Each structure stands twice: as C-alpha cells, then as structure tokens.
Amino acid sequence: MAVSFLPSGDRGLTVQFGFDIDRGLSRQIMALRAAVDDAAIAGVIETVPTYRSLLVHYDPVEIRQAALIERLKPLLANLDGDDKGHATRWHLPICFEGDCSPDLDFVADFASLSRDEVKTVMTGTEHFVYMLGFAPGMPYMGDLPAALNIPRRSSPVQGIPKGSVLVATGLTVIYPAVNPSGWHVVGRCPVPLFDLGKADPVLLSPGDRVCFREVSLADYEAIAERVEQGDPVVEGEPI
Amino acid sequence: MMPALEVIEPGLMTTIQDLGRFGHQAQGVPSSGALDAGNLRLANALVHNAEGLGALEMRILGPTFKVTAGTVRIALTGTEGGIEISGGPVAFVPAYRSVVLKAGQSFRIGRMSDSAVCYLAVEGGFDLPMIYGSQSTYVSGRFGGFEGRTLQRGDLLPLCLEEASDKPVALCSEPLLYQQSGPIRVVPGPQDDYFDEAALRAFQSQVYHISAESNRMGLRLLGEPIAHAKGADINSDGIVTGSIQVPGSGLPIILLADHQTTGGYPKIATVASADLARLGRMVPGTPLQFRMVSVEEAETAAIALETHLRSLIETLVMPSDEQELLDHLLMSKSLISGPIVD
Numbered sequence: 001m002a003v004s005f006l007p008s009g010d011r012g013l014t015v016q017f018g019f020d021i022d023r024g025l026s027r028q029i030m031a032l033r034a035a036v037d038d039a040a041i042a043g044v045i046e047t048v049p050t051y052r053s054l055l056v057h058y059d060p061v062e063i064r065q066a067a068l069i070e071r072l073k074p075l076l077a078n079l080d081g082d083d084k085g086h087a088t089r090w091h092l093p094i095c096f097e098g099d100c101s102p103d104l105d106f107v108a109d110f111a112s113l114s115r116d117e118v119k120t121v122m123t124g125t126e127h128f129v130y131m132l133g134f135a136p137g138m139p140y141m142g143d144l145p146a147a148l149n150i151p152r153r154s155s156p157v158q159g160i161p162k163g164s165v166l167v168a169t170g171l172t173v174i175y176p177a178v179n180p181s182g183w184h185v186v187g188r189c190p191v192p193l194f195d196l197g198k199a200d201p202v203l204l205s206p207g208d209r210v211c212f213r214e215v216s217l218a219d220y221e222a223i224a225e226r227v228e229q230g231d232p233v234v235e236g237e238p239i
Numbered sequence: 240m241m242p243a244l245e246v247i248e249p250g251l252m253t254t255i256q257d258l259g260r261f262g263h264q265a266q267g268v269p270s271s272g273a274l275d276a277g278n279l280r281l282a283n284a285l286v287h288n289a290e291g292l293g294a295l296e297m298r299i300l301g302p303t304f305k306v307t308a309g310t311v312r313i314a315l316t317g318t319e320g321g322i323e324i325s326g327g328p329v330a331f332v333p334a335y336r337s338v339v340l341k342a343g344q345s346f347r348i349g350r351m352s353d354s355a356v357c358y359l360a361v362e363g364g365f366d367l368p369m370i371y372g373s374q375s376t377y378v379s380g381r382f383g384g385f386e387g388r389t390l391q392r393g394d395l396l397p398l399c400l401e402e403a404s405d406k407p408v409a410l411c412s413e414p415l416l417y418q419q420s421g422p423i424r425v426v427p428g429p430q431d432d433y434f435d436e437a438a439l440r441a442f443q444s445q446v447y448h449i450s451a452e453s454n455r456m457g458l459r460l461l462g463e464p465i466a467h468a469k470g471a472d473i474n475s476d477g478i479v480t481g482s483i484q485v486p487g488s489g490l491p492i493i494l495l496a497d498h499q500t501t502g503g504y505p506k507i508a509t510v511a512s513a514d515l516a517r518l519g520r521m522v523p524g525t526p527l528q529f530r531m532v533s534v535e536e537a538e539t540a541a542i543a544l545e546t547h548l549r550s551l552i553e554t555l556v557m558p559s560d561e562q563e564l565l566d567h568l569l570m571s572k573s574l575i576s577g578p579i580v581d
Contacts, residue, residue, distance in 0.1 A: 055477025
C-alpha cells in the first residue's frame with residue numbers, strides 16, 4: 001500500500017491514501033482507522049477519516065511523529081479492508097412531501113428522471129458514510145448514480161431546515177441543524193443526527209450505511225412527535 | 240441560595256472553556272477549548288483545581304461579576320492586569336494570585352492591554368453539563384459551556400462549591416512565558432505541494448496582519464495574496480488546530496480551537512503547537528511572520544513548553560500566613576500593578 005505520511009504540525013499526522021472520492025480508498029482508510037483503534041498506541045488521541053486520508057491526532061509529549069510512523073507501518077502492511085464490527089447500518093425515514101423537498105423537481109429535471117424515479121434512487125441506494133464534517137454529526141455519503149452528479153448552486157441558500165436531505169456532486173448529506181447550503185434539498189428526515197438530549201449526541205460514524213425508507217407527511221410528523229418525547233425511534237444494526 | 244457568579248457586565252466575549260472536546264472529531268464535533276491552554280491550566284492550579292477544569296475565557300474587554308452566596312476562590316491569568324474588587328477590604332488583586340471573595344462582593348476584569356485573551360478560574364469549577372467530557376463552549380454550534388453562548392448580563396453561573404476550601408492562597412512567582420517575539424514557527428504541509436516556490440517564499444518572507452474578522456474559529460490574515468500551483472480546492476481532509484489553509488483569495492486563514500474538523504482548502508503549513516497560544520493572544524492588527532521548522536523542532540518546542548508549564552505549576556508559592564504573603568508580594572514587585580490593601 002503506497003501511502004504518504006504528511007505532517008499536520010507536531011500534533012497531527014495525515015496518512016494520505018489518494019486524492020479522489022473512491023470506495024476502494026475509503027475501505028483502506030477505514031481499515032487503518034480500525035487497526036489504529038485496536039492497537040491502542042499510547043499518545044494517539046483520536047483519528048479522523050476523510051475521503052483521501054486518515055488524520056491521526058497525537059500528543060508529542062507521549063509519542064514523537066517519527067515513532068508514530070514506525071508504529072503505523074506494520075498496521076498498513078496488514079490491512080484487510082474488512083470493516084466488520086466497526087460500522088452500523090441505519091434505516092432512516094425520509095419524507096418527500098410538502099415543503100420537505102423544494103428542489104426535487106429541479107433535480108429530476110437535471111437528471112432527466114421523474115420525481116418518483118429520483119425518490120426510488122434515494123430509497124434504493126445504500127448510502128455509505130465516507131466522513132463527517134462541516135457541522136457536528138453531518139455525514140457525507142455516496143455514491144449516487146452518474147445522472148445525479150449535479151453541481152452545487154453558485155451561491156448558498158440560507159436557513160436550510162434541520163433534517164434536510166441534500167444532494168450535489170454525486171453525494172448526499174443530511175443536515176443535523178439549520179445551516180446555509182449550496183446543495184439541493186430532495187427530502188427530510190425526522191430522526192435527529194445531533195441530539196444534545198442524549199449522552200452520545202451524534203448518531204452516525206464514518207463507515208456507517210444509511211438506507212432511507214419513504215414515509216408520508218403524517219408519518220413524518222408522528223415520528224417527529226415521538227422524537228420530541230425522547231423516543232430514540234431508530235436502532236442501528238451492526239454490519 | 241445557589242452559589243453563583245452573577246454577570247453584571249458580560250465583557251466583549253466571555254465563554255466557558257476547558258482543554259477541549261476530544262474523541263469525536265471523526266463525527267464532526269470540533270474540539271474547541273482554550274485559545275491559551277497554558278494559562279487556563281495555570282489559573283486552575285492557582286485555585287487548587289485539576290488543571291483541565293472549565294474556566295472563563297475573556298476576550299479583550301473583561302466582565303464584571305457579583306458573588307451571590309457563600310465564598311469563592313478565584314484567580315486570573317494570561318494578562319498583566321488584575322482583579323478590581325468592590326465591597327471588601329481588598330481593592331485589587333494582581334493576576335497569578337488567588338483570592339477568596341464573599342457573597343455580595345463584586346469584581347471586574349478590565350480592558351486587557353497585553354493579550355486578546357485571559358482566564359479566570361473558580362475553585363471547584365462551574366456546575367454546568369459536560370458534552371462529550373467537556374464544558375467548552377462552541378458558539379457557532381450553540382452548545383457547551385453556559386447555554387452554548389457567550390455570557391450576557393443577568394446570567395447566573397452556578398458554582399460547584401458553596402464555600403471556598405481552607406487551602407492557602409497560591410501565587411505564581413513568574414507568568415507563563417511563551418516565546419515573546421520572533422516569527423511564528425510552522426511545519427510545512429500537509430499540502431505545501433499545492434504551492435510553487437515563489438508562493439512558499441512569499442508566505443515566509445512577508446509580514447501579515449491579523450484581520451478584524453478573526454474569531455475563535457480562525458485568524459484571517461491580511462497581506463499580499465499567494466498563488467496556488469494546483470488550484471484552491473481539494474477533496475476534504477482533516478484539520479488540526481493551527482492548520483493554515485489558503486482559500487481562493489490567496490490570503491491564509493489560521494484555524495483555531497473552534498475550527499471545523501475537515502476542510503477542502505489546501506493547507507500550506509501548520510503552526511507549531513508551542514506557538515498556538517501566542518496566536519490566540521494576538522489582537523486584530525498585530526503583525527506576524529512565519530518561519531518554517533521541522534516536525535522534530537516543533538515537537539521539541541512543545542515538550543519544552545510543557546516542561547516550563549509543569550515547573551510553574553509545581554512551584555506555586557503557598558504562603559502560610561499574611562506576613563509571608565506580604566513579603567512575597569513585595570519581593571516580586573513586577574507582578575504588582577496596583578495597591579494591595581491587606
């Protein structure tokens with residue numbers, strides 16, 4: 001495995017696997033992350049996987065970067081690319097009705113598909129969580145078919161509601177909180193991805209899979225009501 | 240009545256911070272935490288706390304508080320100023336020394352002349368919820384600290400202790416010394432290869448200034464734009480505190496404690512962690528230059544700073560009586576910038 005060790009200062013080491021958004025690369029990155037977790041290297045604080053790399057946060061008082069690289073090399077040599085036991089599959093409700101999907105027609109037009117066909121793509125795809133970022137709990141998920149490889153808007157729209165499911169550039173995100181976005185809103189999910197009422201507020205982790213199932217507006221509201229009352233609503237299944 | 244500090248004046252930007260929120264950056268949760276972690280640790284040590292407890296981080300113009308009940312031990316660090324006290328026998332206590340105040344007394348941290356941030360710790364800490372093991376306030380995420388925001392007039396900050404302990408007053412014989420001048424040390428990468436030699440030279444040779452549009456997320460720099468050799472966008476990778484990203488404008492942004500966990504701009508270099516507090520302490524308009532160092536040099540600087548801080552904390556002076564305290568204060572005149580009444 002040809003990787004580059006790129007310093008992110010004296011408290012971070014970026015292990016770069018490539019440049020592109022690619023499931024093969026991501027499998028390797030997740031496998032290294034799991035191996036680093038299992039190795040419990042003294043001085044490693046946490047790791048952050050992204051499309052292209054694994055960032056290893058470390059404490060230079062406990063381990064120097066040169067020594068850390070030597071600890072990582074044997075792990076890299078033995079990656080099996082198997083993330084069993086390190087990821088969860090989630091079945092999340094999605095509503096396409098009413099004001100949940102203001103950009104669904106635009107997306108359908110762009111892709112030369114009908115609204116129903118776009119809905120079928122969203123519910124028929126197993127969305128892979130490449131990474132989280134931008135806001136606490138926000139997943140970047142892939143991969144949508146080429147037809148849905150839509151560019152972002154040139155300027156962002158303010159106040160995109162919490163729970164919005166958005167697509168652009170072949171990827172899908174779900175907004176854990178109200179934020180601006182240049183992506184296109186195709187649906188809304190009533191299950192919170194970041195809930196400060198819980199001891200563990202973030203729902204998703206890198207490597208997880210998300211499958212959407214369509215619900216009516218009435219069902220969406222019923223689920224939102226249960227969420228309001230503290231019902232966890234969904235349970236993940238280990239992969 | 241619940242023991243608390245009542246906010247009489249909130250100051251410019253006062254938040255609860257500790258050493259940060261770690262372990263969930265992979266889930267997009269920023270670390271946050273004190274911009275000047277060394278002085279936060281020192282403030283906690285001065286009030287006999289564990290070093291990483293949540294304390295007040297104050298920016299540029301400090302707040303005024305009133306003690307609502309019982310007694311509370313407080314200490315200020317990170318500035319040469321001090322605590323102005325009303326309603327008691329002592330009118331002023333310099334920074335780097337703890338003092339116990341009673342219900343009804345109020346105290347004020349004025350305008351800071353020597354730093355953008357300073358810290359005030361209370362013995363026992365604040366009785367506020369932990370999120371992922373930290374009380375740090377993440378203002379843009381609206382969580383952590385006191386209701387996820389900067390303090391406002393009328394807030395009541397609940398204290399863990401009803402009364403200060405009977406432990407002695409503590410003093411620090413010298414302030415925490417960060418490297419006082421000279422360029423900010425940076426380690427090249429992880430995307431220094433997105434810039435050609437001319438851009439790397441311009442980055443290291445020019446004098447930048449800190450823009451007024453800077454905050455706890457990052458310091459925006461003003462200067463001559465530098466050009467990208469391979470474009471200004473990358474597929475996102477992870478960010479550390481001190482990452483220096485260069486967006487399309489060509490003007491660097493140094494990411495600080497509230498930075499997002501990942502980002503899509505090339506990062507030309509990363510600030511040596513030993514110099515992060517220097518940056519956190521800089522007010523808008525401050526000039527700064529960069530100097531490239533190796534990872535090993537930056538690590539050695541980090542270890543030296545940690546050793547210095549440990550020795551300061553381990554040699555805190557705890558005078559056994561009033562006379563010894565007075566003698567000590569008279570001997571270390573450099574720390575006294577106001578009248579001592581006791």
